[in-house]
């Protein structure tokens with residue numbers, strides 16, 4: 001089985017006036033909006049995301065909730081963001097298109113759940129025994145919690 005992902009090109013990227021939101025228009029006509037804090041939190045540079053383990057290296061809670069890019073540079077398949085503290089982030093068009101949440105573009109993302117402060121009271125759990133049981137579906141359930149709640 002192969003999965004075909006259509007490559008998308010960004011034709012415009014701009015900051016929304018008076019809002020910490022980046023608006024990106026793709027060549028399929030869809031315009032997606034991304035909050036500054038979401039973009040800063042998803043930075044993939046080696047200082048923010050471990051190159052081998054892919055573990056996030058920044059503390060999301062330390063990012064100002066109203067962080068707004070200082071400037072944007074668009075180059076077809078890549079959006080570069082300069083942040084007020086001098087940090088730079090880079091995002092590929094295909095990644096932004098696939099992870100668009102406003103609007104939610106990818107139909108098979110219907111099972112995704114946004115998380116917020118209420119998650120702490122409803123943490124998904126799967127027992128260790130269920131995860132380790134090779135005859136059950138514990139591992140699948142555990143991984144689904146991670147993927148569909150964007151906890152990775």
Ligand SMILES: [Zn+2]
Pocket residue numbers: 043044045046047048049087088089
């Ligand atoms: Zn970074």
